[in-house]
Amino acid sequence: MSSRPPHSISVAELDLAAPDGPVLSFRPVPGGPELAPGDVYALVRVEGRPAATVLGAVAEGEDPAEVLAALARGRLAEAGPRTDAERFAAVRPLARPDILDWNRKGLTPPRASVIVATRERPESLARALDSLLAQDHPDHELIVVDNAPRTTDTHDLVTGKYADRVRYVREDTPGLAVAHNAGLAAADGTVVAFTDDDVIADPHWLTALSEPFAADPGLGCVTGLILPARLSTPAQILLESHGGFAKGFAPRLYDPAHPPADEPLFPFTAGSFGSGASMAFRTAALRRAGGFDPATGTGTPARGGDDLYAFVAVLSAGFRLRYTPEALVWHHHRETWQDLRNQAYGYGAGLTAYLTATLARRPRMLPALLTRLPRGLAYARTMTAQRGEGDGGVPGEHGTQHHPWPRSLSRLERRGMLYGPIGYAKARAKARARAGLRKGAAR
Incomplete structure (x- = not known):
C-alpha cells in the first residue's frame, strides 16, 4: 500500500436501469463541482434506489459514467443472495404483511x-x-x-x-x-x-x-x-x-x-x-x-x-x-x-x-447491561484495535480501512469512553442547577 497521503476524490451519483443495465444518469453530488479526471467515488442507484458505492480512477479522455458503471455492475453482481439482516427486515413481523409492502x-x-x-x-x-x-x-x-x-x-x-x-x-x-x-x-x-x-x-x-x-x-x-x-x-x-x-x-x-x-x-x-x-x-x-x-x-x-x-x-x-x-x-x-x-x-x-x-x-x-458488559468491553477494544491495524478496502466499502486509522485516534476514542460518564454527570449537574435557578426565579 502506498504511503502517500490521500488526495482529493470527486463525489458523484450513478443511476443504472438494473444491476447489470445501462446508465440512466451520472452527475456530481448536489452542489458539488464538475467531475475531473482522477479518483471518483460514486453512489450507485438502481432505478433511483441507493444500492452500493464504488471508487474508480478515471483517466483523461475516459467516460467517467462507463468507468464507474463497469465497477458498479461488478460490485452488484458480487453481492449475491440476501444477507440474514436483509431477510430479517423483509420477514418481520410475519403477522403484518402490510408492513412488508x-x-x-x-x-x-x-x-x-x-x-x-x-x-x-x-x-x-x-x-x-x-x-x-x-x-x-x-x-x-x-x-x-x-x-x-x-x-x-x-x-x-x-x-x-x-x-x-x-x-x-x-x-x-x-x-x-x-x-x-x-x-x-x-x-x-x-x-x-x-x-x-x-x-x-x-x-x-x-x-x-x-x-x-x-x-x-x-x-x-x-x-x-x-x-x-x-x-x-x-x-x-x-x-x-x-x-x-x-x-x-x-x-x-x-x-x-x-x-x-x-x-x-x-x-x-x-x-x-x-x-x-x-x-x-x-x-x-x-x-x-x-x-x-x-x-x-x-x-x-x-x-x-x-x-x-x-x-x-x-x-x-x-x-x-x-x-x-x-x-x-x-x-x-x-x-x-x-x-x-x-x-x-x-x-x-x-x-x-x-x-x-x-x-x-x-x-x-x-x-x-451488566450481563452484556464483559462482551461489550471486548467489543469496544476490538473495534478500536482493528481500526488501528486495518488495511485494504476503499471508501465505498463501508467499515473497511483503505487508509490505516492512526493509533493516536484510537487512543483518543478510548480516552473519550473513560470520560463519557464524567461528562454526563457534569452536564446533568449543570442542567439541575439551571432548573433550580429557573424555579427560584419563578417564585
Whole structure:
C-alpha cells in the first residue's frame, strides 16, 4: 500500500436501469463541482434506489459514467443472495404483511415536522434548508432551532430569506439534545424528523424516512443513509474509508420483541441503528419516551450520545426501529485533522455518556447491561484495535480501512469512553442547577 497521503476524490451519483443495465444518469453530488479526471467515488442507484458505492480512477479522455458503471455492475453482481439482516427486515413481523409492502403500495406519508438545530452557521444552514424545501413529501413543516446564539445571523436568515416557509425557534440553553427537545415541543407533525445544518437532503429523503410509519403502527423510529458530500481533504477521506456515518445498503428492522441473533449486545449497540443527521420518530412515541436527555449531545460536557440515547429509549418503550437506505442525506464531513481528533474523542465520550444516561433514567435496564458488559468491553477494544491495524478496502466499502486509522485516534476514542460518564454527570449537574435557578426565579 502506498504511503502517500490521500488526495482529493470527486463525489458523484450513478443511476443504472438494473444491476447489470445501462446508465440512466451520472452527475456530481448536489452542489458539488464538475467531475475531473482522477479518483471518483460514486453512489450507485438502481432505478433511483441507493444500492452500493464504488471508487474508480478515471483517466483523461475516459467516460467517467462507463468507468464507474463497469465497477458498479461488478460490485452488484458480487453481492449475491440476501444477507440474514436483509431477510430479517423483509420477514418481520410475519403477522403484518402490510408492513412488508409499504414501499410498494404508494402509502401517503404522514404529516412530518423537520427539525434542524443550528448555531452560528448560516451559510451551511441555508444550503440545508434549500434542499429541505425541495422535498417531495406532500405535507411537512420546517423548524429551525437557534441554539444559544451569539449573533442574530440565524434569526435574520430564517425570518428574512425563509420567511413564511420556515419556523424559527430560539433555545438559549446550549446543547443539541436541548435544542432537539425544543423542536419536538414545537412540532405538530405525526412524525418528527431531525437532520443537521451541514447536510444536503436528497429530494426523497423525508418521504422515505416517514412513509414506513404509515404502514406499521408499532414503529417508533426510522433512520437513513448518510454519505459524504465532499472527499476533499485527508481527514474527510480517512473518516469515510472507515465507514463514515453510513450503515450500509441493507434495510433492517430492529424489534425489541425479537432481538437480532447477530447482535448479542442489542439494544446497547445503538451506533449500528443510524445517526442523528438522518432520523425520524413517531412524535407520540418520542414524547412518551421522554424525548432526548438534555445532558447529552454536542454543546454539553457529555460531547455526544443524544441520538443513541433516543434510539434506545424508543426501543425500550417497546417500539420498533427501521433502517432504510432510501432516506439519503449528503453530509459535509469536517475538514481538518483537529476536527477528526475532536470527533474521535467525542464519539468515545458520547458512547459511554449515552449508556450512563440510559441507566440513570432507566435503571431497570441495568441487569441487561451488566450481563452484556464483559462482551461489550471486548467489543469496544476490538473495534478500536482493528481500526488501528486495518488495511485494504476503499471508501465505498463501508467499515473497511483503505487508509490505516492512526493509533493516536484510537487512543483518543478510548480516552473519550473513560470520560463519557464524567461528562454526563457534569452536564446533568449543570442542567439541575439551571432548573433550580429557573424555579427560584419563578417564585
